Amino acid sequence: MSQSAEKIRCDACPVMCYIAEGKTGACDRYANANGQIIRCDPLTILNKRISDGGEIIPFLKSQWDGSLIRDDEVFVTANGAGTTYPDYKPAPFIVSREIDGVDFVTVVTEAIFSYCGVKVKIDTDRHIGHEGAVVRVNGEAIGHVMTSEYGSQMLSLGGVDHLTGGSKAEGRVTCDALMKLCNKEAVELSVDGGSTVVVKAGHAPIIDGHQEERMRVGCGSATIGMFASQWIGLVDEVVVVDDHITGVVSEHQAGKVIDWPNTGIKILGRRSTPGRYFQVAEPGLGWGGTNVEDPLSILGPWNGKKGAKPGLTMLMVSTTGEQHGYYVLDDDLKPQKQDLPETLQPSVDLIAENCEPALCTVLFMGGAGGSLRSGVTKNPVKLTRSVQALKTSVTCGGAPLYVWPGGGITVMVDVTRMPDNSFGYVPTPALVAPLEFTVAREDYKTLGGHDAAVRSVDDVLESGGEYGDNVRAISPPPGSELGARNTN
Amino acid sequence: MLATPTDMESAQAHLLADGKRLHLHHGPIDLIIEAFGADRDAAYRSAAQRFETILTELVGELPLLRERAVSNRTFAGAVARRMQKAVEPFCAQFVTPMAAVAGSVADEILAAIQNVPEMRKAYVNNGGDVAFHLCEGETINAAISGLPHGRITMDFTQPFRGIATSGWRGRSFSLGIADSVSVVAADAASADVAATMIANAVALEGCPRVKTSPADELSPDSDLGTMLVTIDVGELYPEEVDLALDQGAKVAQSLLNCGLIGGAVLQLHDEIRAVGLPADRQSYPNEIPARKLIDA
Numbered sequence: 001m002s003q004s005a006e007k008i009r010c011d012a013c014p015v016m017c018y019i020a021e022g023k024t025g026a027c028d029r030y031a032n033a034n035g036q037i038i039r040c041d042p043l044t045i046l047n048k049r050i051s052d053g054g055e056i057i058p059f060l061k062s063q064w065d066g067s068l069i070r071d072d073e074v075f076v077t078a079n080g081a082g083t084t085y086p087d088y089k090p091a092p093f094i095v096s097r098e099i100d101g102v103d104f105v106t107v108v109t110e111a112i113f114s115y116c117g118v119k120v121k122i123d124t125d126r127h128i129g130h131e132g133a134v135v136r137v138n139g140e141a142i143g144h145v146m147t148s149e150y151g152s153q154m155l156s157l158g159g160v161d162h163l164t165g166g167s168k169a170e171g172r173v174t175c176d177a178l179m180k181l182c183n184k185e186a187v188e189l190s191v192d193g194g195s196t197v198v199v200k201a202g203h204a205p206i207i208d209g210h211q212e213e214r215m216r217v218g219c220g221s222a223t224i225g226m227f228a229s230q231w232i233g234l235v236d237e238v239v240v241v242d243d244h245i246t247g248v249v250s251e252h253q254a255g256k257v258i259d260w261p262n263t264g265i266k267i268l269g270r271r272s273t274p275g276r277y278f279q280v281a282e283p284g285l286g287w288g289g290t291n292v293e294d295p296l297s298i299l300g301p302w303n304g305k306k307g308a309k310p311g312l313t314m315l316m317v318s319t320t321g322e323q324h325g326y327y328v329l330d331d332d333l334k335p336q337k338q339d340l341p342e343t344l345q346p347s348v349d350l351i352a353e354n355c356e357p358a359l360c361t362v363l364f365m366g367g368a369g370g371s372l373r374s375g376v377t378k379n380p381v382k383l384t385r386s387v388q389a390l391k392t393s394v395t396c397g398g399a400p401l402y403v404w405p406g407g408g409i410t411v412m413v414d415v416t417r418m419p420d421n422s423f424g425y426v427p428t429p430a431l432v433a434p435l436e437f438t439v440a441r442e443d444y445k446t447l448g449g450h451d452a453a454v455r456s457v458d459d460v461l462e463s464g465g466e467y468g469d470n471v472r473a474i475s476p477p478p479g480s481e482l483g484a485r486n487t488n
Numbered sequence: 489m490l491a492t493p494t495d496m497e498s499a500q501a502h503l504l505a506d507g508k509r510l511h512l513h514h515g516p517i518d519l520i521i522e523a524f525g526a527d528r529d530a531a532y533r534s535a536a537q538r539f540e541t542i543l544t545e546l547v548g549e550l551p552l553l554r555e556r557a558v559s560n561r562t563f564a565g566a567v568a569r570r571m572q573k574a575v576e577p578f579c580a581q582f583v584t585p586m587a588a589v590a591g592s593v594a595d596e597i598l599a600a601i602q603n604v605p606e607m608r609k610a611y612v613n614n615g616g617d618v619a620f621h622l623c624e625g626e627t628i629n630a631a632i633s634g635l636p637h638g639r640i641t642m643d644f645t646q647p648f649r650g651i652a653t654s655g656w657r658g659r660s661f662s663l664g665i666a667d668s669v670s671v672v673a674a675d676a677a678s679a680d681v682a683a684t685m686i687a688n689a690v691a692l693e694g695c696p697r698v699k700t701s702p703a704d705e706l707s708p709d710s711d712l713g714t715m716l717v718t719i720d721v722g723e724l725y726p727e728e729v730d731l732a733l734d735q736g737a738k739v740a741q742s743l744l745n746c747g748l749i750g751g752a753v754l755q756l757h758d759e760i761r762a763v764g765l766p767a768d769r770q771s772y773p774n775e776i777p778a779r780k781l782i783d784a
Contacts, residue, residue, distance in 0.1 A: 007708045012515070013514065014544050019707070023706055026515070
């Protein structure tokens with residue numbers, strides 16, 4: 001993520017362009033990506049032969065006999081592996097499509113999302129920063145911590161203000177981070193007043209250098225509810241330590257219904273309902289998302305009058321089973337740590353076993369409400385209405401997506417369901433993403449679609465492929481909605 | 489689909505999937521060619537042979553071609569000479585011969601095709617800058633995308649053999665904010681430079697919703713150097729659109745008056761201006777799909 005605008009010289013053709021970081025050369029085929037020349041060639045990706053490892057017939061200086069290879073494989077595959085590779089800028093192939101009665105097209109355009117961002121879900125109990133805290137990459141603000149959700153911390157990154165409203169560096173860093181996140185690459189994010197998190201879509205988060213393994217089985221109270229019956233008879237008290245809701249089996253409804261005896265335990269927290277405590281400590285990176293390193297610190301004095309007695313046993317465990325301790329009250333009713341009895345090990349393992357792997361999920365969110373639509377229909381709002389009425393389906397690189405109710409066409413898509421490297425960017429800055437509208441031909445007519453250009457749904461997709469990203473054929477990823485419509 | 493280039497690529501030729509059109513590619517040049525006549529293969533062979541050295545000829549004189557044009561400068565290459573000729577009428581202003589490079593390449597290749605006997609009609613499309621050849625009785629249809637999806641039809645009797653489009657969203661940088669300016673002229677090189685100059689004139693000085701960047705920051709060896717080129721155009725007030733289009737249309741009108749162009753169609757946001765060409769929607773009955781900015 002170099003900030004320096006290092007220019008490098010491309011040696012792909014005799015022009016030998018100097019190309020600045022993140023830019024393409026004069027051909028729009030070769031680009032400088034992180035100091036390396038990469039190829040981003042819409043023709044290549046549309047050419048099956050090349051994607052299969054072949055090459056276009058080169059000129060042979062003296063031997064070329066003038067025979068021209070009829071290349072049926074060119075343009076047939078919107079299905080090649082790289083078909084969703086972003087067009088940094090439209091190459092001239094957009095003019096190569098034949099239209100009935102028209103000899104050629106003269107056009108200048110570009111397909112970009114300047115209204116977009118990502119929502120990141122990080123499966124962890126750990127506190128990575130306060131709600132509303134600014135999230136940074138390389139010191140530039142790119143978003144903030146959202147309201148936390150079940151077993152996870154949520155981030156909202158990008159959006160038009162960071163992309164275009166802030167400083168130039170902020171826009172550039174935001175765009176770069178969004179593109180990497182969307183392309184399933186790892187990005188290190190630092191939260192003001194909180195942690196540093198490495199986020200990679202579909203992988204475990206790494207929080208302050210520690211890789212998260214498991215997502216909590218439930219909150220502390222839920223854990224009590226799930227496992228109370230497995231603990232009865234094996235231990236006198238169980239405390240599931242959780243920053244959100246710490247559970248205590250002897251007091252909890254789940255314990256009461258199986259006649260769990262009182263223990264005289266005292267939790268230092270705000271009691272919500274019996275056996276359920278809020279705010280037993282501060283949020284942090286310790287037990288159950290608290291800042292607790294020694295779980296005994298959340299306990300007050302034991303009350304002999306309410307059931308505490310020497311020899312009473314207690315299991316303390318976190319919501320993932322990752323941390324646990326076994327204690328026995330001494331003659332002064334002070335808990336003393338002992339080894340976990342073998343009989344209790346299975347219940348701790350069961351908590352861990354019931355946890356799902358902790359993952360980072362990245363949802364791309366973008367608005368396709370504006371002028372994009374006029375490439376699809378003469379009357380853009382009809383497209384919006386058709387999408388909202390579910391007559392026109394929208395996909396992102398063939399992946400199903402969620403269309404927000406309300407105005408516009410605002411969509412969210414899980415980037416792990418999209419083909420690799422689906423996203424690109426333009427220096428505007430804005431992301432380039434594939435987006436497809438699929439509509440039955442009859443509906444397309446009523447939409448005021450450019451019907452003269454339509455022959456079939458496949459054709460709509462294919463034509464789009466040559467014209468641009470707004471309506472284009474893409475490589476259907478396994479299980480995607482378009483997979484069944486794959487013609488090649 | 490990422491690959492690191494290994495050997496420097498040479499010129500390439502192949503037929504498109506329709507089996508009718510030729511695609512020539514070398515470096516930044518992509519040509520789509522179609523010829524109609526007795527011996528199409530001969531035409532394509534001639535085009536391909538001429539194309540083989542076009543880029544290296546240009547590269548040899550690139551440093552001077554990227555400098556501000558001055559009158560009567562001489563160049564060795566045929567394409568470079570076409571470029572110089574096309575920018576000659578504009579030397580009083582800032583322009584470099586590169587403003588005519590795409591059209592000049594198209595003209596040069598078209599000339600190679602015209603040499604083949606019995607060519608009724610042909611066109612060479614260089615990324616939207618097109619040179620065409622017509623025999624008596626032939627017409628050619630150009631679709632201008634974005635125009636309410638219209639067409640321009642030209643026939644043998646009209647003295648125009650080139651059409652070109654320029655705009656800030658295109659492959660070349662623009663000093664202006666026009667979405668596109670399409671120009672018809674005697675040849676593609678003249679249309680190319682005229683479209684560039686008209687598009688440059690469609691401008692709004694100091695408008696905060698027009699984002700610019702020094703050209704050499706985007707492309708270190710741009711012929712425009714540190715000049716500010718348009719990188720984004722936000723929402724504009726109707727008066728701003730009108731003002732910008734008026735300025736462009738004025739330039740187009742003066743070029744028309746001088747006989748340098750046959751007409752121009754200017755587009756900015758949803759507004760269209762036509763100079764010397766019909767621009768009413770009825771003139772463009774057929775729709776073609778356009779690729780548009782995905783901007784909300």
